[in-house]
Amino acid sequence: MSAPLVVSIPHRLGREEAVRRLKTGLGRAAASIPVMQVEEERWSGDTMNFRIRALGQVASGQVDVSEDHVKVEVVLPWLLQRFAEMAQATIKKRGQLLLTKDEGK
Template structure:
């Protein structure tokens, strides 16, 4: 595994409302990843873990919903590690859309 991509997405919604909005808009996530598809996802308390299949690779991700931010952690396989900077930038740009 390459180093994980970690991004904090600040919000002023409170934990419960942030989680509700993520649940409501989670389906949009696949559309942000060309050829990608969410293959599994589950909530454990205020943590959403999910797997995205893209370009023949599996990417594991985790969203920790907190009172004033959502901490995203994406574990990239070595083959996709070279795209870590681009993935982090895309997450910072698109991540707040999950909270709308």
């Protein structure tokens, strides 16, 4: 098995607000990526375990929400590892949008 892809996204929202935004915004963020679908999203406190399907392959991971950052770890199957750099950039960009965007805008 390969090492997980890890992305850390800083924020200034506090743990509760970050969790709230992630819970309401992840579905919308995933829907905007046509080759990806979320198969499982399971929250336990401030941690979410997930499984996604992209290009016929399944990847799994975990999101840990802290007071000042969110850590995303994703284990990619070997066929998707060639897209790891692109996935890392996309996760960071979408995460920053969810965690910094003003609510009313």
